[in-house]
Amino acid sequence: MKPLSRLVESVPGSPTTLMMQKGRELAAQGLDVINLAGGEPDSDTPKHIQQAAFDAIAAGDTHYPPSFGKPELLDAICAKLERENNVQAVPDQLVVTPGGKWALFSTLASTLNEGDEVMILDPAWVSYAPMVRLNRGVPVHVPLPAADSFRVRAAQLEEHVSEKTKLIMICSPSNPTGRVLTQEELDDIAAFAQRHDLYVLSDEIYEHILFDGARHRSIASMPGMAERTIIINGFSKSYAMTGWRLAWLAAPLTVAKLARTYQTQTVTSAASFSMVAGAAALNGPQDCVHEMVDSYVQRRNFLLDALDEIPGIRSSPIEGAFYLFAKFTQSDKKSLEISQVLLEEGLLATTPGIAFGEAGEGYVRFSFATAMGDLEKTVERLARIVPGL
Ligand SMILES: Cc1ncc(COP(=O)(O)O)c(C=O)c1O
Numbered sequence: 001m002k003p004l005s006r007l008v009e010s011v012p013g014s015p016t017t018l019m020m021q022k023g024r025e026l027a028a029q030g031l032d033v034i035n036l037a038g039g040e041p042d043s044d045t046p047k048h049i050q051q052a053a054f055d056a057i058a059a060g061d062t063h064y065p066p067s068f069g070k071p072e073l074l075d076a077i078c079a080k081l082e083r084e085n086n087v088q089a090v091p092d093q094l095v096v097t098p099g100g101k102w103a104l105f106s107t108l109a110s111t112l113n114e115g116d117e118v119m120i121l122d123p124a125w126v127s128y129a130p131m132v133r134l135n136r137g138v139p140v141h142v143p144l145p146a147a148d149s150f151r152v153r154a155a156q157l158e159e160h161v162s163e164k165t166k167l168i169m170i171c172s173p174s175n176p177t178g179r180v181l182t183q184e185e186l187d188d189i190a191a192f193a194q195r196h197d198l199y200v201l202s203d204e205i206y207e208h209i210l211f212d213g214a215r216h217r218s219i220a221s222m223p224g225m226a227e228r229t230i231i232i233n234g235f236s237k238s239y240a241m242t243g244w245r246l247a248w249l250a251a252p253l254t255v256a257k258l259a260r261t262y263q264t265q266t267v268t269s270a271a272s273f274s275m276v277a278g279a280a281a282l283n284g285p286q287d288c289v290h291e292m293v294d295s296y297v298q299r300r301n302f303l304l305d306a307l308d309e310i311p312g313i314r315s316s317p318i319e320g321a322f323y324l325f326a327k328f329t330q331s332d333k334k335s336l337e338i339s340q341v342l343l344e345e346g347l348l349a350t351t352p353g354i355a356f357g358e359a360g361e362g363y364v365r366f367s368f369a370t371a372m373g374d375l376e377k378t379v380e381r382l383a384r385i386v387p388g389l
Pocket residue numbers: 039098099100101102125171175203205234235236242246247
């Protein structure tokens with residue numbers, strides 16, 4: 001047989017998906033595995049959002065929708081961008097996509113030429129670098145030192161830029177570190193992007209999940225940034241809608257035009273009734289979002305307090321998103337090995353820090369969008385295992 005795609009062969013499968021899969025397999029054997037590897041709210045989609053989709057299906061809304069998004073959803077997104085992010089966009093700048101992953105992928109497809117470099121701030125979400133490679137770009141990792149609380153510094157950005165740099169990817173609140181970019185960091189990134197004429201791909205999917213008064217600001221709202229920023233956002237995390245596959249990108253018209261062409265020739269559209277549900281989510285009451293965030297606050301505080309009592313494991317500060325990014329301070333083991341021990345000895349499925357780039361080595365990511373009872377068991381198991389690591 002002739003060789004298959006070398007490009008796809010060169011890309012690893014998503015480690016979080018693989019770890020979740022392994023956890024599910026052990027659970028299927030009857031073992032009490034706690035799945036902390038995924039990135040998914042444990043709540044069900046709020047009832048009024050579900051109902052909007054049921055009604056749409058019952059009314060026969062089961063045909064191809066407009067490829068870039070139903071007008072009512074595009075309007076709802078424009079209103080949301082203005083209301084919450086101080087970003088002015090018209091519907092032509094938007095593409096509604098089946099999931100945030102596709103919004104990221106089609107943005108990269110629409111902006112990159114072969115060999116273009118994309119700066120990724122490590123530790124970064126597992127899919128960024130593979131997506132850049134699948135779009136014939138070159139990921140350039142900018143390691144943010146843990147000792148500096150994973151802060152972005154202008155000097156570090158300058159060290160990694162070249163003539164070939166086209167785009168910089170940012171994610172705030174961050175998966176996996178839980179950092180929320182400060183105004184100073186955003187100023188530095190904005191000035192850097194303008195100085196080197198770069199696009200900024202701003203992944204804002206965790207924007208509502210914030211703690212201790214942390215505030216989210218979209219870099220697109222800053223002077224001179226709307227024309228070079230592509231915002232990625234969606235419904236998976238804020239509204240517990242991971243299975244509905246619904247997100248969007250908001251881009252300068254030139255980029256949106258190509259992303260729209262790309263969409264028509266690939267996935268066509270997101271699901272019709274998911275879009276109706278999305279409009280209900282954005283236009284409806286937001287109490288459901290606040291309730292979910294309150295429940296994350298409780299779980300985050302529980303974990304931070306509990307880990308304080310276990311020597312050998314230390315959490316990074318968690319300002320947003322629902323991940324605990326923990327350092328194993330007394331262990332020489334690599335993060336992959338630590339995750340394996342946690343799975344084998346503690347039946348805890350986690351994601352090793354190395355999956356988020358070299359800068360994540362020594363860390364393990366735990367999702368705390370997990371039932372409180374399971375988090376209590378997690379802490380008990382960690383207290384037993386960590387001293388021997
Ligand atoms: C940082 C980040 N961006 C984007 C996504 C994509 O989410 P989805 O494709 O479910 O909308 C995720 C999901 O885990 C994520 O963590």
